[in-house]
Amino acid sequence: MPEQRSRRRHVVTHVVLMAGALLMVSPFLWQFLTSLKTLGESTRVPPTVLPEAVRWENYSAFFDVVPVGSMAVNSVLALVLRVVGQLLVASLAAYVFARLRFRFRGPLLACFLVVLMVPPQLFVIPQYEVIRTMGWLNSVQALALPGMFSAFGVFVLYQFMRTLPAELDEAARIDGANPWQIYLRVILPLCRPALAALTILTSLFSWNDLLWPLIVNTIPDRMTLPVGLATLQGAQGTDYPVLMAGSLLTILPMVLVFVLLQKQFIRGIAMSGLKA
């Protein structure tokens, strides 16, 4: 009797969860279906659900309207540079704060943490001025630099490194290792889960970011994919099928990575409790 009841309840649960899931993914389904239609069909009333004739050409058309190739390269290079830089910078700072004893540790750590509480817009104008002064507007380093030094990574790794037992460092010191060696050979290898989470989150920020790349890289060849997409929308009337094809292509890499590395993604979000 109770078993039957719980099974019936599961049916209700499934119906609710399915309906919700459908609402979550239906925009993507619509995006995909539209990406295969002609412009005329995409604006027809009432709309057709399935495309009358499948037009994969819309996907190649996306490559003809904007320099998608260079934009994709820019997005990838900026992502790699930012992730590598952030991992290096953040792990060093986190190690120093979590494992070393030195003067002004408290105030220096506070400097990093204060930055976390400040909305990003406060940094944007001067960051832009710094990049311009260096002559780096419209470059890959312009896209990646500020994010490399983000205090967010320091915070995530610091929280993790604090949980490692102090005996690790002490044992290594007795063996004659210096702090650099301890960082490299003892602490860093133990931080793999946290580093993985940070890699994933930083990649996500970098790939999806709009405001900063929109400001610093304004030449079409130097734009990232989201900025390119944004300009595409305004540029020439709106060719919805091409727009849908293009936007689908740009979200695909992150969705694939997510499906493959789901566990790490979810751990990353739960660990840092952040809004992507």
Place this chain on the structure above:
Amino acid sequence: MATGTTGTGAPAGVTPARRSGGAGGAIGAGRGRRDRPNRYPDNRWAAILLAVPFAGLVIFYLWPLVRTVLLSLSEGTAFTGYSVTGFDNWQRVLDGGEVWGALVNTLVYAAIVLLGVPIAMVLAALLHQRELRGRSFYRTLYFVPVVTMPVAVAMVWRYIYNGDFGLLNEVLDAVGGPTRAWVADPDTALYAVAVVGIWMALGTNLIILAAGLEAVPESLEEAATLDGAGPVRRFFSVTVPLLTPSIFLVSVLSVIGSLQMFDLLFIMLGRTNPALADSKTIVYLFYEEAFVRNDRPLGAVIALITLVVTLAVTAVQFRLQRRWVTYA
């Protein structure tokens, strides 16, 4: 949103990992002053290893903070340079109506997106049931919008919301609901964008709440079942009260994130949209002043206003938490 991501419960992290008090301090006290250098055995290494991270922090975050404050008090242009003159910019911004409108819009947006939290709670509770099949399947689907690019999904939604041939109007028309140009109408544009905001944040909220649910001891649920409580009663009397710390965390993060909203509005409304003037958020206004109209000092003022608002709203939330959050 990424350059200096506004983070998490940062204040909690300030506790130093180890203090040279306790036992070590007692021994040191017995031996006198000669041991003092040992309190900081790593000064040199800390300086070496921290040099690059700290230089970056100064150049890209700490100096910009100072510079933004100075800019907000300055007059000039990028060509002539800026000189500090006083509070004129502040007066210009605060006397004008635009910033207040944007502030109201942003708070309304944040409030609506907050409605996504109860939805996520129900979903999290449903997904938490033991022996439910396909849990990870559902979790994956609900999470997809979190990893997709806001620019791309905003385009899809803009197309769906279209007044002439959008999917939403077709569906609403079929069931006899109201149809209109959702994102071109000043009365609905902000709400239409906020619905997308809820949709995008649902996965994140769900993950954090699910993690909170894992920590709720099953024995309590079982005890409530034995006492004859049905699923709805258990949800409100057992699950929700025990989950309040996670609900609080999710709410704070949701509001902080909402106060940063830019991408969705930028794409879904577009510069020529008739509803834009009445729907601007504070970050949109910042972008427009600082980088479209190129009035950097005014942009700096608006940026500082976002800081004040974010701190104020978060402080209010922390204050209110005493009334409803129970820490077991």
